[in-house]
Amino acid sequence: MSLKTRLLSLVAVLMITASLASWLAYRELSEDIIERWGQQVAEIQVRYDSARLLQSLEREIGLARQMADSSTLVKWATAPEDEALGREAIREMESFRSNFRDNSYFVALRDSRRYYYNNADNEFENNQLRYQLNPDKPEDAWFFQLIEEGRNFHLNVNPDAELGVTKLWIDVLMRDENDRIVGMVGTGLDLDSFLQDIVDIDQDGITTLFVDYNGAIQLYRDQNYIDFASIIKPEGQKSTVDLLFDHTEDKQKVLGMLQILKNRGGATGAVESSFVTVDGRKHLAGVAFLPAIGWFEITLLDLETLLPGSYLWPLVAVFLTSLIVTLILFHLIIRSRILKPIISLESAVEKVRGGSFTLPHLDKPDNEIGRLASHFEKMTDTLAHSTRELERKVEQRTDELHRLARIDALTGLKNRRGLDEALDEEIQRAERQGTGFGLIWLDIDHFKAINDDLGHQAGDDILCRVALWLKAGVRPYDHAGRWGGDEFVVVLSPCDRDTLHQIASRIHETIERDSIRTGTPVTVSVGGYYCQPGDDVETILRQADKALYRVKQQGRNRVYIIDSQGSEINPA
């Protein structure tokens, strides 16, 4: 995997990890914010719903209380047979009827168990006595129960089978001056329209319900859940609020909240709230106690409706976009600031390693990598310079070695190898140009004796002097060399037969003459051969050696030069 891929993968993993952590933190935080917000909303909603209910009931309750306090009705309740009082009482009742919102009322007398009722249609004009309450009839149990409990005020959602109506009944006990319960008065509100006005309000995501002191559902948009005639039902048979919740712990929570509010004794404005699950959806339940009517108001806020998850999609989109943009920017920056310079540096290193000092263009960003590339360029320059210098020195040394390999160490003349090369060149040139050239082979006479008599060092000195005289005796373009021991060879080129003889004779004479001046006179035997185009090395050397041998045989110290015919070349 390339450095680029690894780096980007690492960054992607780190960013995704960081993003996940941020996302989890965000979710935690947003849930916390939603919870706080929801609680505030729930509290506001609870107070608002409570206020709406109380507002619509307060006037009715007030009127019912006035009715219960009516001295005419109280008197009549204790003397129901008094016809004059009865008429007056009916008038009183009717006057209240027109004031109640529902334009209906009921009056139930304790002693006579008579139940009076009239409705908005004045259906029972002059016939307000509807029936006789019977303690043995379950549908009349509410009356006897309330009397027994002695509760001055009670709201009761109850169908009246006799009247054929289902209403929210406002029941207020009537007491005489001795505080004895003499009856019950009140009005009823049509349940359907009341639910529509107060409970089943068309607010998406908000559900309002009212439960009584024991948690039995009194007002709820779905009448199937309403616990009609709660007062007469034993515990366990009531349709209580916990029926609405999916989970047992939610039921416990809500019942717990009711208990807390009960214990507070209806402190004004106290609201409890908690998360619950209703129909598989998360809701925030807000609960308030309404001491005026002895009920609890419960508001359920469906958070998914009020604050749908789709609200968060723009946030998620911003989050993802910023993640992608960050990755792209990171990639571009890393590529231009790190990856590209490193890649170009790597290929430059590769080139230098392969022996080339011509570097490609190196990216040099203003950072450590840029400085590294700059140092590398300078280092490569230095290396190239040193390498060139080294190569030059090696070449020089090689040339020198080449030269030394062809030089005789003692005399400074060409050695046998140098002479061989010079001879080869001359043979080729002769063949090219079709001209002849000369070769002289020279040997110091009785050199062994010089060595033996004067010492080896003196012998060396003689060799060096002969070399000097030899050099002085030839032309600049001739090649003089030491063949070995006391033998010297001179290749003369270009050269004709006469010149060969002249130069050979001149050398011979010079050595003899000049050596006398040194105090150690020496003579040399000189053999020569005039080479023809087509002669090879062996032929030339053999012929020259033959000539020299002839000189030695004939007593030394003379010049003898032959041509390819083996004839002696004499001076012109």
Ligand SMILES: Nc1nc2c(ncn2[C@@H]2O[C@H](COP(=O)(O)OP(=O)(O)OP(=O)(O)O)[C@@H](O)[C@H]2O)c(=O)[nH]1
């Ligand atoms: N001082 C010295 N002597 C050398 C060197 N190389 C060879 N010699 C000696 O040179 C002598 C050459 O002897 P030869 O050529 O055989 O005989 P010669 O004494 O010259 O006799 P002729 O050539 O027949 O006149 C030998 O004694 C070698 O030891 C050298 O580099 N320095």
